[in-house]
Amino acid sequence: MHIFHISTSKSDFNDKPQTPGSPCSPFPIIGVGEGSNFDTLLLKTLGSLVAGKRRVARNGRLCREGDKLGLLYVVRFGQFKAVADDSIGQQRVAGFHMAGDWMGLGAISTGRHNFGLIALDDSEVHEIPFAAAAKTMITHPQMHHRFLEIMSEALCGEAHHSMAVGNSLDSRFARFLVQMGAKYSLLGYSNISYRLSMTRADIGSYLGSTGESMSRVVARFNAEGFVTISGRNVEVHNWVALDAVSRGLQREAKQTAIH
Amino acid sequence: MHIFHISTSKSDFNDKPQTPGSPCSPFPIIGVGEGSNFDTLLLKTLGSLVAGKRRVARNGRLCREGDKLGLLYVVRFGQFKAVADDSIGQQRVAGFHMAGDWMGLGAISTGRHNFGLIALDDSEVHEIPFAAAAKTMITHPQMHHRFLEIMSEALCGEAHHSMAVGNSLDSRFARFLVQMGAKYSLLGYSNISYRLSMTRADIGSYLGSTGESMSRVVARFNAEGFVTISGRNVEVHNWVALDAVSRGLQREAKQTAIH
DNA sequence: CGTCGTCTTGATCCATATCAACCTTAGTGG
């Protein structure tokens, strides 16, 4: 299966994440270890809050929908999908999380996790006991403020996503690609050449569509030429066009693409 | 236009909000003044934080998208819609807010309001300077915790809404009705008989659809009989059926409705 | 009582869900 060693040496964090499929990215590939910008500041101040690390193998569950809130999680490496059990049986993907992302914030109000968390890759998270964290924040104003920002960011992200309702699938998928690029970029990876960790069906579910439809969108985008998606490898050739499509300006997008 | 007097006597808050269209609700109609549960606790502790009140007449703007964050708002009475200027010109409704709801939380991370706020009724809000509030929270652990809950609630709400992508319009509208009922119920009003403050087009925009389509859904729902919607007056007859439709269990919903 | 905004209804067309078959790839065991 997916066995990975348990050493806690730093090399662990450097060998794990995405190795861009194509060479020569214009972006600096900095290591995503202690030094990079996934909330280094917070993690430093928060060091004492991290009760432990936890590894989850691919397809493993970190928590279930309805679990009592005890821990918040910060992704250290790997990726997760948040899933909700829609009505009966049907499972919907609510979001994707990668290094630096906080998970479980929705549970603060309800006391229970509102989404299950499933690893898309072999992953590791920091476990942060919420109760203790809340207390500590009071004595660390900086941390307190940063945490509010984190929650606000999450809120914006969700609001942003929910604005996608009603846009065309092309638009939603383009936006998805842009966001993934942005996230990778933040982590120091290329945003024009990256590898997705989730299935077409997962993306479809996240975007309120289906795996089949995603497949077709991918084909369409490839044909348009502003992007090359082969399997899970994504290469963005025309960022402007992609962004235009994501905004629903299809007409202009094509003009830009044809150039 | 919509002129309303500026007195700050308590009676102001009791005469303003919705008077249920139909009589004899099974729910207690408690006044939505200081005594009801729109965060009385917080407002009491937060009293010092409230820098002021501000009235906004119907169709008036409280703030614009992009405005620098200075104030957070808590609705005191009336209702607002949050709007985003999608790409060029097109205006999308991101959410609706009524008494007790916090607005502007998304601005904490970006420093700028991400939505414009427009009053749907003559309304009043509490103005809360964020910087000061953040400071005060540190000295009031209870308030701090409550504020985290509020942000988490907002997060859950958005996440919930974004899960609607891909569901049928019937399902989304049913959910909308359920949520509106729940909100009114929280404020002490009937959740089975209430009046909407927004246009069909607003609802359509919020749900990723159009005014015309909303009109058709309304007609369909009325025909099914589990609800009677006439203009902006809503009456829910079969809560179970409505809930079922909101979950996408249309088949069962109809069975329940036919009884 | 007239006017404007809102709501409803009709006709048409397109995007995308759905069902179904097939292909590809990566992981497995011989």
Add this chain to the structure above:
DNA sequence: CCACTAAGGTTGATATGGATCAAGACGACG
């Protein structure tokens, strides 16, 4: 190392929910 297998991905055919455009009815407010 190669063949097997199952999960994931692609592609096709068809059906339909909603968008869109257009016209008319209603209702609230001045």
